[in-house]
Amino acid sequence: MKQLINNLKGDKVIWSFVALLALFSFMPVFSASSNLAYLGHGTGNTLGYLVKHFIHLCMGFCIIYFIHKVPYHYFRGISIFALPFVWILLAYTLLKGKVIAGANASRWLELPFGMSFQTSTLASIVLFIYVARYLSKTRQEPITFKSSLLELWLPVFITLMFILPANFSTTALIFSMILMLTFIGKYPVKYLAVIIGFGIGALLFFILLSKAFPDAKFFNRVKTWESRIENFSTDKPDEDDYQIEKAKIAIASGNLYGLGPGKSVQKNFLPQSSSDFIYAIIVEEYGLIGGLGVLSLYLLLLFRFVVASHKANTLFGKLVVIGLGFPMIFQAMINMAVAVELLPVTGQTLPLISSGGSSIWMTCFALGIIISVTKKEEEIAQEQKEAALREEALQKLIDKQLEEDTVSDEDYSIQDATHNPMNAVLNK
Structure with missing residues (x-):
C-alpha cells in the first residue's frame, strides 16, 4: 500500500479529496438504491448496486492512475483529432442511442456486458481541452473575430448542436463554462458579447423549428424543457414537481443530524434517489451537517483547482485545470441547487457520489488530466531542487x-x- 501511494504523483490534496468523496458515496448509494432494487418485483437487496458502484469507482481510479502518468501536453494535439470522432459518436447517439430511466431522449450508447456510455461527457472534456489549446497558442498577431470564428467557435457550436436536442442542461453548462474559459484566457470581451447573442439566437431558432415540426424526433425534448420551467415557476403538478416535493420532504426530515445512515424514508419514493436526487437522501440521513460537509468538500476541491491552475508552468496547463475542474464543481452545485429547488430539474448527477458508470469514468478521466498537470509542476520543482543541490555540491x-x-x-x-x-x- 505504501509503495502504491508513493507511485501516486501530482497534487496529493486533490487525490485526498477525490478519495474522500468516493469513500463517502458508498453509504448513500447503498441506501438510496432500494427503490431500484424493488423495481420490477425485485427482492429489495441493494448489495448488487453497491458492488456495481464499487466496480465503477475502481475502474475510475484506474483511469485516474493511468491518465495522470501521461504528460498533459499530449492531450493538446489529441484534442484536434478527437473532435471529429466525438461528432460521429454524438450523431450516432442521437440516431441510435439508448433511452434510460424513462428519459425521452437518446443520450447513451449501448456497451457490452449491459453497460452504457453517455457520449456528451466525453465530448465536453475534448471540447474544453481544444478551447484551452486554441487560447494558449503562441501568436504573432492578436486574435481577430474572423479567425476565431472558424478555428474556435465553429467546432464549439457543432459539438453543442449535437448535444442540444437530447440534453439542454449539459449544453448550457458546457457553453457557459467555455465562455468562462475564454474570458479567463483573455479572449476579447467585445467578441464574447457577439457569441452570446449568437448562441441565444441559435437556441431560439431551434425552439421555433420545434414549433414548426412538433412531431420530429430531434425536437421532442423542447416540450420537456418548457414543462420544467413552467413547473418551477408555478404550482402546476407534474412528475418533476413530484420529485422536487419528495426531495424537499427528505431535506426537511434531516434536521441537524439526520435520521441516520440507511434510515431514509423518501428514498423509496424518489425515482432518481441514487443519482439525480442523491443529495436530498444525504441530507435526510446525515442532516444539515452531512449536507454542508459534502458542499465543503466540493468547495475545497475548487480551491485546490485554483491553486493548481496558479502553479501550472504553462498557459495551456492553467486553462486545462480551469476548463476541466470548474465544470465538475459547477455540476455538483447544480445538482444540489435542484434538490433544494433553487433550479429546475436538470438531470445533472453529483460527481463521484451519484451512481453511474460513464459519469464516474469521465469525471475520473478529467481528474487524471488535472493531476497530470500538477505532476509536471512537481517534476519541474524536483528538477530545480536537484539542480540546486548539484550546484551546491559543486x-x-x-x-x-x-x-x-x-x-x-x-x-x-x-x-x-x-x-x-x-x-x-x-x-x-
Missing part, C-alpha cells in the same frame, strides 16, 4: 580544492625555507 568541491591548493602552497614555502636559508630570509 561549489563545495571547488572551495575544498581551493583550500587544498592554498595549503599545498604554504607547505611548499616552508619546505623551501628549510632547505635554503636565503629563501627564508627573502620570504621574511
